[in-house]
Amino acid sequence: MAAMLGTLPLLFMVVLVLLAWMWRRPSRFPPGPTCWPLMGSFFAVPKKDLHLTLMRWKDEYGPLVGAMFGPRRVVLVAGPREVLEVLRRDEFAGRPRMFFFKERSFRKLLGVVFSDGPFWTEQRRFALRHLRDFGFGKTSMDNIMHEEVDELSKVLLTSEIHPVSRMFNQAIVNLLWTIVAGRRFSYEDSQFQEILGYVYKSFRSDVPGGVLVNVFPFLRFVIPRWSGYEEGMEYVHGLQGMLRESIREHEKSFTEGYHRDFIDVYLEEIRNKKNLPETTFTEEGLIVLCMDLFIAGSDTVSNTLEFCLLYMVLYPGVQLAVQREMEDVLGRSIMPSAGDRTRLPYTEAVLTEVMRINTIVPVPPPHRCMKKTELQGYTIPEDTMVFVNLWALLHDREHWGDPHVFRPERFLDAEGRFARDDWCCVFSLGKRTCLGESLARNALFVVFTSLLQRFEFSLPAGDPAPSTKGRLGLTSTPEPFRVKVTPRGPS
Ligand code: HEM
Structure with missing residues (x-):
């Protein structure tokens, strides 16, 4: 017995050495925070404001930082030139196969945000080609957006002062639901409120551990709520249920060759390819792709619009200049449409600057290196x-x-024309670039200009100037603030 006890410290040491060896930094891997056995550098990487920590780490470790999340190797790209290089190189266009990404899509990697390889290529191509017919194209989007701006204007006319918190969520979710499922909801509809709740939850999780379950999946059995699992699955199941219901309704009234919305086109593709064993088009695939569009498209656009209002109340001179430019080109009675973007270069510059300075997605969802490669000597x-x-x-x-x-x-530029800057990659770039960029840019333009055409926005007397520092969940949003809304009379 005594001999056995004597060997315990030795055994402990052997296990420690083994763990340290397993969690060692691979050779020629970028430097970074200490990697501890089991956890790696998980706790050194902050869950909030990662972008700001990376700015500091760039000075401490260099433009590429190596770390471990549990057993996973991680590279954090902190230098701007290195960011451009990684996004442009195809071998970095994969997505990591994380537990929760699978769990949210029927335990397979479906949809377009978290899939990769040939499945992703086919689904992304299909989505891009067909979404153009239902709102991603300029003219089809204008009508939907004008209706939403009318609704929003009615709300704004009900009082002088309005809180700017989730002000645009209803309009944007309605836009996306019209594209995907062919209908809009009245703002009071209880089903609509349910959808809004699910979409909102997917972005603003206050779970203390974040989605810890992605790194240590077994935690879902031990601490289901704290690990982020329970809350994550609540919104997933909620949204999946509503989409399944909508698909059932579409099937009942489906007419071959007649497409009312994206669900109809996808259902036809499922039917056309059902006898092909390698088809990537399934009902589950459709549900996850639609979820992806809601989750990637709603908060990003709504939050950007909130930041637009924030900068307009902070910079009334800029607001006036946008209104003057619109008045010169469109007058006050013609509603702006996406096709006017090129005619209003100052307005386009204002929107671009709002997106640059308050980057809505400062650190996009992780990419995956799909084959061993060299990067900056590592x-x-x-x-x-x-x-x-x-x-x-x-x-x-x-x-x-x-x-x-x-x-x-x-x-x-010197002639007052809009001048693109290749470093202004708010939608990312390369193969993984945002699928909804054109829709987002058009929707932002139409809502922003239509509102500024009808109203003047200012800070209510006595209110402090709102902070420009964003609050970060998966996307950045302003701290709640209030605006005074004054209808503009005829010119
Ligand atoms: C201001 C608005 C928006 C911004 C700033 C934005 C930004 C981004 C960024 C930075 C990414 C990550 C790219 C990467 O991983 O490197 C992304 C991906 C994506 N976005 Fe957007 N986005 C916006 C609006 C939208 C809209 C309206 C939709 C569609 C309805 C959308 C759909 C997507 C999808 C599906 C992806 C994943 C693409 C893929 O992995 O292949 N986004 N977006």
């Missing part, structure tokens, strides 16, 4: 998870000069 093993700091690109002092100053003119 070796990145296959399946390494890769986070890029878009914020670093959009706030690089060397490139922008004054990145923290709100200055729309930086996007105008």
Whole structure:
């Protein structure tokens, strides 16, 4: 017995050495925070404001930071030039196969946000081709958006002061639901409130552990709520149920060759390909793809619009200049449409500057290195998870000069024309670039200009100036603030 007890410390040491060996940094891997056995550097990586920590780590470790999340190798790309390189290289266009990404899609990797390989290529191509007919195209989107702006205007006319918190969610979810399922909801509809709740929850989880379950899936059995599992699955099941219901309704009234919305087109593709054993088109695939569009498209656009109002009350001179430009080109009675974007370069510059300075997605969902590769002299093993700091690109002092100053003119040339800047990648770039970029840009333009055509927005007397620092969940949103809304008379 005594001899056995004597060997325990030795055994303990052997286990420790073994664990340390298993969690060692691979050779020629980028430097980074200490990797502890089992947890890796999980606790060194903050769950909030990761983009700001990465700005500091760039000085401490260099432009590429190596870490471990539990047993997973992770590279955090902190330098702006390295961000551009990674996004442009196809081998970094994968997505990590994380537990929760599978769990939310019927334990397979479906949809377009978290899938990769040939499945992702086919689904993304199909979505891009057909969504153009139902709202991603300019003219089809205008009518839907005008209806939403009319509804929003009715709400704004009910009182002088309005809180700006989730002000645009209903309009944007309605836009997406019309594209996907062919109908809009009245703002009071209880089913609509349920959908809004699910979409909102998917973005603003206050779970203390974040989605810890992605790194340690067994935690869902031990601490289901704290690990993020229970809350995550609540919204997944809720949204899936509503989409399934809508698909059933579509099937009842389905007419071949007649497409009312995206669900109809996808259902036809399922039917056309049902005898092909390798088809990627299934009902589950349709549900997850629609969920992806809601989750990727709703908060991003709504939050950007909130930031637009925030900058308009902080910079009344800019608001006036946008209104003057609109008045010169469109007058006050013609409702702006997406086709007017090129005719209103100053307005386009203002929207671009709002998106740059308050990057809505400072660190996009992780990418995956799909084959062992070299990056800036380091070796990145296959399946390494890769986070890029878009914020670093959009706030690089060397490139922008004054990145923290709100200055729309930086996007105008000497003749006052809109001047694109390749570093302004708010929608990311490369193969994984945002699928909804054109819809987002058009929707932002139409809602923003239509509202500024009808109303003047200012800070209510006595209210403090709202902070420009965003609150971060998966996307950045302003702290709640209030606006005074004054209808504009005829010119
Ligand atoms: C201001 C609005 C928006 C911004 C700033 C934005 C930004 C982004 C960013 C940064 C990514 C990550 C790209 C990467 O992983 O490198 C992304 C992906 C994506 N976005 Fe957007 N987005 C916006 C609106 C939308 C809208 C309206 C939709 C569709 C309805 C949409 C659909 C998607 C999808 C499906 C992906 C995943 C693409 C893929 O992995 O292949 N987004 N977006």
